Amino acid sequence: MKVAVIDYGRGNIHSVCKAVTQLGAEPVIAAEPTAVSGQGIAILPGTGAFSDAMTGLAARGLDTAVRGFAAQGKPLLGICLGMQALMTQGDEGGTRAGLGWIPGTTRLLRAGGRKLPHTGWNSVEFLRGSDLTAGIPSQTYFYFAHSYAVVPEDGFDVIGLTCYGERFAAMIGRGRIWGVQFHPEKSGRQGLRLLANFLSLGGDPR
Amino acid sequence: MTLARRLIPCLDIREGRVVKGVGFRALVDAGDAVRLAAAYDAQGADELAFLDITASTEGRRTFTDLLQRVAEQVFIPVTAGGGVGSVEDAGRLLRAGADKVTVNTAAVDRPELLAEASLAYGAQCIVLAIDAARREPGRWEVFTHGGTRPRGLDAVEWAVKAASLGAGEILLTSIDADGRQAGYDLGLTRAVAESVPVPVIASGGAGSAQHILKVLTEGKADAALLASLLHFGRTTVRELKSVLAAAGVPIRAC
Numbered sequence: 005m006k007v008a009v010i011d012y013g014r015g016n017i018h019s020v021c022k023a024v025t026q027l028g029a030e031p032v033i034a035a036e037p038t039a040v041s042g043q044g045i046a047i048l049p050g051t052g053a054f055s056d057a058m059t060g061l062a063a064r065g066l067d068t069a070v071r072g073f074a075a076q077g078k079p080l081l082g083i084c085l086g087m088q089a090l091m092t093q094g095d096e097g098g099t100r101a102g103l104g105w106i107p108g109t110t111r112l113l114r115a116g117g118r119k120l121p122h123t124g125w126n127s128v129e130f131l132r133g134s135d136l137t138a139g140i141p142s143q144t145y146f147y148f149a150h151s152y153a154v155v156p157e158d159g160f161d162v163i164g165l166t167c168y169g170e171r172f173a174a175m176i177g178r179g180r181i182w183g184v185q186f187h188p189e190k191s192g193r194q195g196l197r198l199l200a201n202f203l204s205l206g207g208d209p210r
Numbered sequence: 211m212t213l214a215r216r217l218i219p220c221l222d223i224r225e226g227r228v229v230k231g232v233g234f235r236a237l238v239d240a241g242d243a244v245r246l247a248a249a250y251d252a253q254g255a256d257e258l259a260f261l262d263i264t265a266s267t268e269g270r271r272t273f274t275d276l277l278q279r280v281a282e283q284v285f286i287p288v289t290a291g292g293g294v295g296s297v298e299d300a301g302r303l304l305r306a307g308a309d310k311v312t313v314n315t316a317a318v319d320r321p322e323l324l325a326e327a328s329l330a331y332g333a334q335c336i337v338l339a340i341d342a343a344r345r346e347p348g349r350w351e352v353f354t355h356g357g358t359r360p361r362g363l364d365a366v367e368w369a370v371k372a373a374s375l376g377a378g379e380i381l382l383t384s385i386d387a388d389g390r391q392a393g394y395d396l397g398l399t400r401a402v403a404e405s406v407p408v409p410v411i412a413s414g415g416a417g418s419a420q421h422i423l424k425v426l427t428e429g430k431a432d433a434a435l436l437a438s439l440l441h442f443g444r445t446t447v448r449e450l451k452s453v454l455a456a457a458g459v460p461i462r463a464c
Contacts (some may be wrong), residue, residue, distance in 0.1 A: 063234065119330075122213075123334045125216065126214070145462035189285060190286060191286070192254075
């Protein structure tokens with residue numbers, strides 16, 4: 005099965021590709037709109053700043069392509085900055101509109117004097133079940149490296165919470181669009197399980 | 211919920227093989243790097259460190275190839291270093307699959323390198339490695355060039371300066387304790403950990419789970435680097451973690 009890994013020129017997409025390969029699927033690096041729309045399932049990775057990501061997506065016409073992809077009900081997973089890009093807007097590097105799939109914003113983590121970026125293994129408490137967390141216990145540790153966090157308007161969009169100075173949404177989902185603030189591709193066995201759960205949706209159009 | 215303390219197996223690589231020494235000398239072969247990396251990942255290691263101790267250009271290429279092979283099959287963060295002298299060197303290791311890069315001698319020679327590398331790739335992936343030896347009670351001196359050259363720098367002062375320049379983490383090795391498996395230098399670790407606003411990885415001296423417990427509690431370290439204790443099969447990451455978890459240390463279950 006092929007998976008579009010959306011490449012908007014920001015950050016390391018290779019670890020995501022290697023994890024996808026390890027799980028028996030074929031990553032297709034998608035740097036232009038047709039490469040995204042041609043696939044049935046996609047991952048939106050990314051590290052860096054919010055406004056920078058939106059500029060990178062828009063410059064390649066990938067923002068429209070990703071919106072269209074998601075509108076067709078195809079499964080999409082945003083990782084780290086890719087998750088933040090799913091929100092209505094972000095304020096890293098100036099206020100900027102996001103892809104708008106999940107109502108809410110992205111803002112600096114209120115870490116209460118703790119070190120930023122929030123880097124390391126932290127636990128995620130699952131508030132509800134989801135296809136992606138099947139077989140993964142609540143309070144599982146995942147690997148984080150970020151300074152900003154998403155703030156969804158609708159609590160039902162929040163699947164998992166993590167605490168670092170404040171409780172923030174570490175995992176969100178609406179329909180077949182998901183976002184994780186942590187890096188499943190760097191989170192060992194449980195991270196791979198989450199990715200495998202996501203990839204299993206690729207052969208199951210609804 | 212809190213950040214877990216980390217256990218980081220460290221693989222010193224020479225000509226593509228894992229080696230381990232005592233007090234930075236008397237190296238012995240400790241096995242195949244890719245096989246060991248996969249084993250430690252399976253045991254529940256939180257991160258892996260690879261340090262290139264080869265001097266030759268050919269050895270550097272071997273190391274980059276090795277890093278690529280490891281990154282293909284290990285899905286936890288990887289830190290790599292050894293001989294990083296420029297922002298380009300750091301970029302080469304990051305492109306080969308490392309998530310973080312350690313800088314040592316070159317940063318002592320030219321501290322601005324930390325600021326440049328941190329600006330280019332983000333502070334979270336720049337790790338300053340310090341090799342230090344005790345000079346008098348409460349004072350430790352920084353050594354470079356694989357622990358052979360004293361630099362007249364105080365280890366705590368250097369760590370503070372490095373963090374302000376952009377080092378996102380300090381990998382602190384006690385030359386006195388390294389390879390002896392008689393415990394970490396708790397005084398050194400605590401002195402640095404209490405002075406810098408970034409995580410400290412304690413290195414050198416792990417011989418038992420109790421040593422690790424001590425450095426993560428009394429020593430105030432955020433993470434512990436392990437080598438001899440694991441390479442020669444005396445224990446596993448899993449066994450160590452169960453002891454730490456039972457003692458109440460926040461640890462990622464595996």
